[in-house]
Amino acid sequence: MSKPNNCTEGSNCAQVKKIRNTIIWLGFGIVALVYYLFVPGANQLQDLKEQVQPTVSLYSSPKSLQGKYPLIDDNRNTTSLSEAANSKWSILYFGYTSCPDVCPIDLAILNQT
Known part of the structure; x- marks a missing residue:
């Protein structure tokens, strides 16, 4: 048994497939763009670590304020x-x-x- 083909000569199956494929590719493009814009890369994380490093070592042994102050x-x-x-x-x-x-x-x- 073969699957019935709904596309006849008068229908616009090719146009529907083209629109569907375009929407799928646009979806992939939008997901890739959002990922690129909002997920920081390894270089950005390394830059952030380098910026924070001097302040981490500035107070190597901070004093506690828990006692009587x-x-x-x-x-x-x-x-x-x-x-x-x-x-x-x-x-x-x-x-x-x-x-x-x-x-x-x-x-x-x-x-x-």
């Missing part, structure tokens, strides 16, 4: 970093005692976050 809170009470952080992420801001132009802007930016 006296700080003054906004109520002028002495506290430690471990008490202030309370096992959560915290922002530690080192401001200046007299800076009328930069500090208010920095504090406004921190307040927005």
